[in-house]
Amino acid sequence: MNVLVVGAHHDDIELGCGGTVARLTEEGHTVYGVVLTNSETHYDVRNIHRTKEQALVEAKRAAEVIGLTLTELDYPQVDNGLLEYDVELMRTTERFIAKHDIELVFSHWQYDMNTDHEAAAKITTVASRHVPSVLMYRSNWYQPDRAFNGIFYVDISRYIEKKIKSLECYSVEISNRSREWIDSFIDHNRSYGFSIDSEYAEVFEPMRYTLINLVDRQNRRDG
Ligand SMILES: [Zn+2]
Numbered sequence: 167m168n169v170l171v172v173g174a175h176h177d178d179i180e181l182g183c184g185g186t187v188a189r190l191t192e193e194g195h196t197v198y199g200v201v202l203t204n205s206e207t208h209y210d211v212r213n214i215h216r217t218k219e220q221a222l223v224e225a226k227r228a229a230e231v232i233g234l235t236l237t238e239l240d241y242p243q244v245d246n247g248l249l250e251y252d253v254e255l256m257r258t259t260e261r262f263i264a265k266h267d268i269e270l271v272f273s274h275w276q277y278d279m280n281t282d283h284e285a286a287a288k289i290t291t292v293a294s295r296h297v298p299s300v301l302m303y304r305s306n307w308y309q310p311d312r313a314f315n316g317i318f319y320v321d322i323s324r325y326i327e328k329k330i331k332s333l334e335c336y337s338v339e340i341s342n343r344s345r346e347w348i349d350s351f352i353d354h355n356r357s358y359g360f361s362i363d364s365e366y367a368e369v370f371e372p373m374r375y376t377l378i379n380l381v382d383r384q385n386r387r388d389g
Contacts, residue, residue, distance in 0.1 A: 169197040170263060171234070171272040172290040173305070174249055174282035176205040176225035177336050181351050182303030183272050184232050184329035185322025186368050191233030192325070198266060199234040201225065202255070202286050204243040207342075216338040218243075228335035232328050237262075249282040251289055259293035269379075270299045275371060279308040291373055298376035303368070307350065316369035319358060323365035326355065 169190055173179040179187065179199050187197050205221035207214055229236040241258040263271070273290035274283040287302065294300050304314055322329065333348045334340070340347065358367035 167195045167269050168266050169195055169270045169272070170266070170268045170294075171197060171199050172259070172274070172286055173199065173201045174203055174274060174280070174286040175246065176201050176221040177228070177333070177339055178274065178283070178305040179234065179272075180228050180232065180329065180332045180336075181305040182274075183368060183370075184228075184332050185325040185355065185366065186272075186320045187234050188232040188325040188328040188332075189320065189322060196266075197234055198262075198268075199229060199236045200239055200259070200262070201236075202239075202243060202289070203246045203249050203282055206246050214342040216342065220338045224336045224338065228332040231332040231335065232325075247282060249285040251285055251292075256289045256293045259289060263293060263297060268294075268297055270301070271297050272370070273300060273302050273373070275302040275304050275314055276373075277310050277312055277314075278304070278306070279310050280306060298374075298379050300373040301370035301375065302373055303370055315371045316358070318370040318372045318375060319362045319367045320370070321359070321362060321364045321366075322355065322368050323359065326352070326366040329355070 171179045171183055171187060190197050204218040206218035207216050226236060239258050239262060241255055271290060271294040274287040276287040278284050291300060301318055330352060355366045355368060358369045359365045
């Protein structure tokens with residue numbers, strides 16, 4: 167199966183789905199990762215800074231740890247903070263999905279308060295409208311006026327070390343935000359694990375999920 171994970175910034179994929187990506191790739195699936203902004207940050211209010219070059223170098227290392235195939239779309243990355251719904255970017259993503267026969271997509275949560283994440287969710291979910299399964303993840307803890315309905319679990323107990331190792335590749339982010347940045351996600355993964363009688367889990371809100379697809383997709387397309 168070919169899978170696509172879309173993130174607005176380098177590190178979102180690892181935070182929200184790092185264990186699941188590691189598990190899927192080890193089980194023989196191909197997981198493509200696409201990041202829509204250059205992830206350069208100059209956020210003076212909280213003294214958070216990283217260059218796009220730093221972000222890319224660290225992202226490549228992190229991708230290697232979890233087996234993610236980090237891919238560039240045939241469309242330029244926009245500056246951090248400026249991502250908006252864009253028809254051309256949506257169509258480019260849609261063409262990528264069709265070309266690689268993607269059957270499962272991981273998107274940002276559509277109600278995320280980070281505006282890049284929200285725009286990325288819109289672009290991803292519209293581009294994925296013909297994909298049988300679309301699951302949404304969180305990569306921050308900002309709380310809007312509705313709850314994240316995380317009801318789809320993936321047991322990542324055997325992959326938690328890979329997730330931590332991939333996040334540790336983001337040394338600039340760790341120095342910006344402290345080690346608690348990683349720990350807060352791993353603590354949640356531990357709590358989610360309890361819900362499924364396991365050690366660690368990641369949880370997703372399904373936009374839709376197809377448990378069994380009875381129609382052969384290739385035949386349908388050829389027909
Ligand atoms: Zn982000």
